[in-house]
Amino acid sequence: MAVERAVAELGVLIYPGAQMAAVHGLTDLFGVANRIAAEHQTAQLPLLRVSHWQVEDAQAPARCYASHPGADRALVAVLIPPSIGGFTEGQSPAGLIRWLRQQHAQGATLGGVCVGSILLAESGLLDGRSATTHWTSAKSFAERYPAIKLLADTPIVDDGDLITTAGLMAWSELGLRMVDRLLGPSIAASTARFLVIEHSDSASQCGSNFAPILSHGDxxxxxxxxxxxxxxxxxxxxxxxxxxxxxxxxxxxxxxxxxxxxxxxxxxxxxxxxxxxxxxxxxxxxxxxxxxxxxxxxxxxxxxxxxxxxxxxxxxxxxxxxxxxxxx
Structure with missing residues (x-):
């Protein structure tokens, strides 16, 4: 008899120039984590459901497609993939920035990879906070966003509700960080081992990094x-x-x-x-x-x-x- 599991909705953002390999890689990573979690046959572990979102115009964001169409749950997290082409002004239309701020205000954790960190900076949510970004953008990032404490030599800055990573391929570590939060460090480690990708073992040996519950609705x-x-x-x-x-x-x-x-x-x-x-x-x-x-x-x-x-x-x-x- 199948175990009924709660659902944790994870949104992956698609914007002009987004690295689609990261979009689909994150989707596959969560799929592997789900399969490993299902082997435990417990209702205590949620099902990670991935939806893909994009901005159709400058006024309002809309979901492009979802792994499970019709999902209407609030997003637990929004993950912003990198862009090989770099950052341009056209990547941060007002509708997208407004939507990111709205998701954060409703309790979603926001995670940005490389250029994704710049989109979070554009939203103003990182002001007064610590963040990292790709080394090629560090100088311009520091000049453009003086209110942000840039930790350019740090590969990932997990500040609870806002996570930034520095490398183009760091989407895998961001994905594993979310698996760690939602399914636990052992499943995150098993997912990394199955995909043969690096993952810090500090969480599995010392407990997950602090992951505050933000989607409670209060x-x-x-x-x-x-x-x-x-x-x-x-x-x-x-x-x-x-x-x-x-x-x-x-x-x-x-x-x-x-x-x-x-x-x-x-x-x-x-x-x-x-x-x-x-x-x-x-x-x-x-x-x-x-x-x-x-x-x-x-x-x-x-x-x-x-x-x-x-x-x-x-x-x-x-x-x-x-x-x-x-x-x-």
Missing amino acids: ASILKVQHWLQSTGATDVSLNAMAERAGLEERTFLRRFRAATGLKPTEYCQHLRVGKAREMLEFTNGTIDHIAWTVGYADASAFRATFKKITGLAPSDYRTRFGVTPPRQ
Whole structure:
């Protein structure tokens, strides 16, 4: 008897010049992940359904076609593939930018590959946030979008609700990151192994990177989540979060936990540790400096929280997964 599974709708954007190999590659990657997940025969794992979207004119975006026509669920994520031709003004019509902002406001995670990162920058959603892009675009990107903290040497910047990647072929890592979030690290690793593509094993060994639940439908709580992502959850208080949501503190606590599955303090801890994991993997800053950067004045408290969430001390995590030699 077939197990009835929930559906997670993933949108892949098609724009003028989009690399169709990435569009179809992402679709196939999610198909492989679905097949591996189905072998577990459990209703706890959602079915990943892919729909392809494009802009027909400058006024309004429309779906071009979908793997399962007629799907009317809200999108869990929108993935923007790269373009071999590079970025031009014509790739960011007002209708597309408006649609991306609307999907984000409704709780979709947005992921951009290479030129896709530039489209996210054009939307303004990356202002005040960290991002990466292809090395050939780094100089112009930094000049054009000074409000964005460009991490040009980082292959992927996972900032929870916004993910950017640097390479033309990084669509596979973006796809695996979404599989990791929705189906778990073991299925992501199995998908990578089946497709014979590289995938960081930090998630499978230390738990998935922090993936906040954004598609819960509570607009007040989502507003706070977007704010926490943009500030890094540094120097925040329960009162400030409740004020941002426009709710009384007790009501905010109840609704936040119902929407996200975590208490606000736990949520902030996971968000900070997620950012610290990225810094430990891709930068050579000292652990004390990283602790301070992600919002911990007490480095020992940071070390304890990091180990509680990942199972490893920060130094051990860097030794195992870091790609940059530590600062002496």
